[in-house]
Amino acid sequence: MTDESNKIWNVTLPSSNSWSFQDVTNANYIDHFTGRPNVNIPIHTIVTRELSFPISLNYSSSGVKVNEKPGIVGIGWSLGASGSVNRAIIGLPDEDPNGYHKRGPSHINYDGSLRDFSLDDYYATSNGLIDFQPDQYQYHTANGLSGIFFLDPMNSNELEILQVPKTDNLILKYEGYLSGTIQWVVKDIFGTNYFFGSFNNQTAIETTQTEEQSIGQKSTWYLMAIVSANGSDTIRFHYEDGGIEETEYYDEVYTKILGQANCSTGGSYCPAAEGYTSNIRLVSHQTFLLKRIETELMFVDFNTILRGNIKSIDNIKVYLKSKPSSPINEFKFSYMEYGTLNNNDFRFFLSDLVKSTPSSEEIEQFVFSYVQPEILPELNSSSIDHWGYFNGKNNPGIVQKHTIYNSINETAYEYGNANRATNTTLVYTGMLKEVIFPTGGVLNYSYESNSFCQIRERNTEPYEEINNDVVLSSRNGDTIFYFSITKPQYVTFNYTITCDEMAGGEEPQIDIILLNDGSTIQGFNCLGPGGYQQFNSGEICKLLYPGNYMVSVAGNSGDALITFSYMTHLLLSHPIEGFGGGCRVKSLSLSDMNHNSITKKYSYNLEQHNWPSSGILHNMPQYLFFQNYTKRISNCIFECNYFTISSGSRYDLQLSKGSYVNYRSVEEKIDSPNSGSTIYFFYNPTDIDDYSITEYDFPFPPSINTDWKRGMPKKIINKNFEGDPQSEALFYYDLINPYYLYGIKVGQRRFTDEFNTNLLPTSYFDIMVYRYTSADYLMVKKVNRDYLGDEVVESEEIFDYNTTLGHRQMTQSTKKTTDSQYITKIKYAKDFHGGNSDYMSAAIENMVQKNQIFPVEITKWIQNTSGVQSLIDGQLTLFRLENGSSVKDKIYTLQNKSNTNFFHSSINSAGIFDFDMQWWSKKIDFNNYSNLFRLNQRTINESGIAQSVIWGLKDNNTIATTTNSTLSESGHTSFENNELNGWTKYGPNEFETTPANVFTGKSSMEVTGASGPFQIFTVGQNAEKHSGYKASVWALGIGAYLHIEVNGEWASHVKVSNEFDDGLWHKLEVELPRHKIQPYFSQGENLKIKVYVGSEKGTVYFDDIRFHPSDAKMTTYTHEPLFGVTSISNENNQPIYYIYDPFGRLEYIKDFERNILKKNDYHYRTTSQ
Known part of the structure; x- marks a missing residue:
């Protein structure tokens, strides 16, 4: 059984195979933002009339975890061949009577504040009996369609699908409430329909059952079909029973009773025992494995083989339906096995992939090797670091050694006996080391531990000092002094106060208060006995926000002379590098069959700020540390008070399928003379140019689920071999139309974030409200600079959007040069929708319903320095409805390009496009389509020449x-x-x-x-x-x-x-x-x-x-x-x-x-x- 105190941290993920279909399509051999290797091996691309779908083998990993089981293509690899909607059940399932959909609306207001949150609710939340956290859904397909969404119960009786962040994909749910949902449909911007879970009476829905639940819960809806917007094309996916996959989550818990009335072990509401206990939480998945993909003309079969109790892909065969017994191509997978079958030490790694065809002896062979996979310990080994990677330590357990200070009884306690520190030479054990390509070319990787800025210490030397004193005189009144800072920094305040004895022998009092926007930052209270007194102070304040500050001096001091000065210091200017969270690529080399090679080296420091690492740690293991209160009776406070600390981590660590560490910048340099370098900069939640952080956030930024700017490119700089910049591009984004989904979870009060002591991140139990942000996060500007000697040539592009109409496509771009601005304006089907079916064409209505976000009108303008715009080019595409689908009807182009400064198009009450024909000429007529919506004939109107297609x-x-x-x-x-x-x-x-x-x-x-x-x-x-x-x-x-x-x-x-x-x-x-x-x-x-x-x-x-x-x-x-x-x-x-x-x-x-x-x-x- 699982300890009750850990229930609220449980996250039930889909099976490993359901995640193995994720798409990794980066053509580079490295992901610069995460430092992970990226290898993509195309196997086959399915192409139909209007659809295409790739099948590929992908490698992207930050390290092999000790408890990681092999997937269907071995450890570290994924097969991009299908897709799914995955549900991570956080705490209780949303539809549970005590789950989020029932409890959330009753206790969370629209603005995120709590209501009617009783003592019983506090107790039940602390023990996982009720749940205020929404389950997370993620859809993904091998062709790159992806997104995250939640089901929001807050605004209506119907569950609203809330995409986080927003996308232009349309998500539909069919067939009842969650426990009865058998199908999800996602429509992309082309109107293509992706069916998950069921299609034409066939289903593939994975269920997940935990020991806390009596019945299995739907957790994965597999991709069943892709259907074109007009219904003429379909790709079908078929699955076979994958059997029961069982995952054991091993955990150790240490319990310390602090005492309260009637507190003892083994009581009704008390812990079972004081000391160490171990838990194994068993999660079972009823899985499915991809068996076949088929189209009208061909099919691809996926054949598996059993390795002990784990299925793996043995071969993939491609057939034409006209020759169903003879494959066109075959892809054979071979593996290296380590350990003993069905034992905890059994693992297998992909060793080679061979493409062959029955009509030839020639083969295409990929060969793979890894970094010492044979030294990995058995599953559930205690030789793991904070993130679960191999560290080689002979630990007697897995509870990290902690020293915890309990503020209730002002006592320090020591917990745990494990060294969970990262071993920088073992963390990349099992990683892909070499790929030999069929042509004889070779790709080699070398690795190092991920790193991040762990502690930033303030500089002891003054950064800036204000020497001239400010003399303030006050008599029974207030005196105010203002100053400002441009960046976060430490400030040292010095003041001297001289005051006379008050009449009647009353003691003088001076209050000096530092405020920012009306909020008290720090106060210094100065009291003195009667007589002539002098008080000196050297207080240090940490000011985290740039802006204006105010010093307020008040008191009843009578006559007082106050001398005030301050000096500022760099805030957090000396970061210390920490290691952990897996590994990153240190260098890679590529050589061809003639042994011509190139080596690229990667540097992850933040050189311009003298930081040893640009890394941000997004998922620090938050060891479960609760101050638990167990209730006695409904109207009484608490019976027992105790601490628990766990070896497990909080749920965002478990949810992370990516890298724990992301990098603000990485420099890529070719290792050869006279070669330059490229530096990539990325946005991060705690970006150094964004001071919206607090000291308690660093170095642990907000949850990965709420920051959507994370990983977007910020800047790219190209340098020559001497280090001089040659060009750069800068990218700017904006948050548009935010909507918030609120939940309640266990909050954290961190004791310290210092790894170099025995104090580790732990948390008191506390209730806090958090939010997920659903918004449009869009690029609003791009700046390009070219450095030509002493001259800098700059151009700027500004992007505008009309997201209120329900799409995120760019509606206007402006390119600025020295003397002019070039503007492109785009209108889509939804821009003509207007929300009134009487004023739209049938074709436009059809496109909106099918989520086809196609450009209808494109105009190009030039704007002079006086702000006058002139139309210089344009194209208008009209559509018609044919056999229930919208097809192109006519294309108009701008013919009169002189003195045109106004253009307006709309749909009139008759459902016909209305625009000024004097400026436009019809360029193309689309005359005829086949029954399957293939264009058969069009006419070029300028020449009157018809073009036909068979x-x-x-x-x-x-x-x-x-x-x-x-x-x-x-x-x-x-x-x-x-x-x-x-x-x-x-x-x-x-x-x-x-x-x-x-x-x-x-x-x-x-x-x-x-x-x-x-x-x-x-x-x-x-x-x-x-x-x-x-x-x-x-x-x-x-x-x-x-x-x-x-x-x-x-x-x-x-x-x-x-x-x-x-x-x-x-x-x-x-x-x-x-x-x-x-x-x-x-x-x-x-x-x-x-x-x-x-x-x-x-x-x-x-x-x-x-x-x-x-x-x-x-x-x-x-x-x-x-x-x-x-x-x-x-x-x-x-x-x-x-x-x-x-x-x-x-x-x-x-x-x-x-x-x-x-x-x-x-x-x-x-x-x-």
């Missing part, structure tokens, strides 16, 4: 593009994938896939002594615009012919036959000139042209048949699914071939006669090497 492979690939032709008067097929693309074949005609009988792609049409495929084109009055029509086809076999005619009239026909019997492909081409069509112009829209092929002798083969106006230009394409384009045929129907090796790499480019134009060589291992 789609193949179920509308996935472009197979023909034609300029100066409508869709109705052009056609093409190369018979790929058994598709005719609008042509019709006769019964005896057969698709042919023998390579020798195929001209382009992988298919042709076999015709034996009969008519072949045909198509009738209703060209209508378009025929009058052209000089005629042309058809061509490639044919193999004597007797093949191509025929074209108008309205079935033989008199109009043109025919050509293949007379060669040489076993070669020949192009047949015919043209129907205008004079043969002109007699039929009177047919109007009924004018039709028929094109067909056939065989007059035996068996022939046809490929690449096309038809279009004679003055049009057609380009045709063939594709290999999962590889790419395999041929492009020009306007003369002559192809260029693109040949791939079995791994999908482009190997040859050949002309239409198969002559090699280009060859690419790849140097990879073979299976025999």
Whole structure:
């Protein structure tokens, strides 16, 4: 059983596998903000008509924790292949009768203040019987969609989804309250729908059960499907039962009874015993493992193998649905195992990843090695530092040695017997050391311990001293003196007071009070007996806020002479470097197959302030230290009073999946002569330029969950090899439309933050209100500077937003130069929404409902020094509703760019866009879309030229593009994938896939002594615009012919036959000139042209048949699914071939006669090497 006093700290996280799908997409090999290594190995990208989804192997770690279990791809690695909505149950589940959703609204006001918080509530909160902390939800997918949200019960009867911070993603919850929620839907800014938990009657929802709960709680909703905004495209995810994953949280607790009425061990409301007790909290997860991803055309299988009682990925195979038994590619995972199966010392690390294909002996192999993984101790070992990393200490337990001063009885107590200090040479044990790439290139890492500024000591030398004294004279009244400081600092006050004896022998009294904005900072009270007296003082105050200060002198001193002076000192100017929170990259080296190498070294100090580290420790282990009061009866105060201290840490440490230490700045320098460096600066909660901290915050800033500026780039400086700046970029952000979600938790009164003594961060039990901030945190300015000798060239960009309309996209950017400002203004669908359905177009309403945040209007302006703006460029995109989805209808561009200083567009009461046409011309008409919303035809209005597109492979690939032709008067097929693309074949005609009988792609049409495929084109009055029509086809076999005619009239026909019997492909081409069509112009829209092929002798083969106006230009394409384009045929129907090796790499480019134009060589291992 778990000690009652620890319940309020319990955080129930999802299983390790649910977190293993997190996305790490940094293309660099290091994350500068955290110092972590970043390795991203692409495995496969799923591409459909409108969707894409990457599968990758990712490494990003700050160290291997002793209690860390291997995931499905080993320790330290994650498989980016799916996604999930994860729920961290903090304390009790939100929906519990004593959980946040029931208790929060009854005790927390809208402004965060408490109400009706009784003694019983105090007791119940201290013992974890009721919960005032909201559960945290996080969604993430392998393609980078991510966010955090809470369910807010405060403002209405319905739970409001509160994103922290706000994003433009729309989150929807379906099917009942939390315990019944079976589906979450997230819509991104393109209107793409991500379904989590269930889709089409299939579900994958992980449940989590703890010993405190009688039933499992839903904790993870896995990504089930991705559906495009128009519903035409879907990627499905399938899972298998992953079994029960059990996690043991081991903890030791020391209890000290301080005494109270009737206080004894073992009582109803008293601790079980004084001294050490150990707890094991068991958390069980009913897990799921990704089994398959599928689309309309292909699928990817994920196959696992059991290593003891842990499943790991054995291989990933990629298939086409047309060839379901033969994988296109296979990825094989191998592991190094340490320890004994099913024992506490068993771990495995990914050793290599091999990509192979059935049609080749060649392989692509990645090989991985690590830093001494064999020396890691067994799970639940006591050889751990404060953060759980290996420190090599032979500790008898895990309660850190503490000396605690109890202010109640003014007694110091010693607790614990463990040394939890970080070992700077062991903290990176088990980290990724080397990656060998398939080409022979090598990536090497070296590491060092994370560090942070632990204590800042004030300088003993004066920073600034005010020497001229201020003489104040007071007689039975007040005297006020003002001064100001520009930065936080220590101030030494010196004053001399001379006063006379009061009449009647009354003792004089002088009060000197230091105030800031009306609040007393420090007071000095001076009393003296009658007579001539002098009082001197050398008080030191710590002033943390820049600004104006006031010294108020008051008293009944009679005549007094007061001499006042002060000197200031640098505040916290001598930081001491602390170590812990995992490790960081010290250097990395990259070498290619020819052993050409480059080494990058990283420095994490804050050089301009002479600080040894720029690190900020975001998650200091707050060892649980309570002063517990147990109740006797409802109306009595307390029966027993005792302390408990735990080896465990508070919940934000457990919630952190990232690095405990972040860096204000890091310098990256290439280790070679004459090489410069780049310094990256980041925002942090306790940034040195932001003095909104207090002495009690440092070095432990506010919770990671409430500061969203954290990690945003602040400045980037590029220096030359001499250290002189060459350029820099500065970034500024602002907090817009904040909304606060309040909760109640255990507060902390820190005794000390000094690691170099036996006093460690601990906390009294106390109730405090905290808040999560939901807001738009947006970049509002960027400044670029280039240093050209003695000259500095600066430009500035300012960004504006209209977040009140419900999106965070930039609505205006202004670039300032010396003499002008260039302004870009953008309006989106929501900007035209207006909240009134009577004044919007159906297409705009549809886009808003689907969360499609597309630019509708873009205008560019120039503003002179007098502030006058002139419109210089612009584009307006109009949409229409088609088959229930919004599609582009027209694009207008600015035509008259002179003397235009006003432009306004809106939607009128008829739902039509209203704007001044005198300045605008229609550029593009989007004429026609397929049933799957593929653009088939558009018209360029300036020239009146139509452009048409023909789609193949179920509308996935472009197979023909034609300029100066409508869709109705052009056609093409190369018979790929058994598709005719609008042509019709006769019964005896057969698709042919023998390579020798195929001209382009992988298919042709076999015709034996009969008519072949045909198509009738209703060209209508378009025929009058052209000089005629042309058809061509490639044919193999004597007797093949191509025929074209108008309205079935033989008199109009043109025919050509293949007379060669040489076993070669020949192009047949015919043209129907205008004079043969002109007699039929009177047919109007009924004018039709028929094109067909056939065989007059035996068996022939046809490929690449096309038809279009004679003055049009057609380009045709063939594709290999999962590889790419395999041929492009020009306007003369002559192809260029693109040949791939079995791994999908482009190997040859050949002309239409198969002559090699280009060859690419790849140097990879073979299976025999």
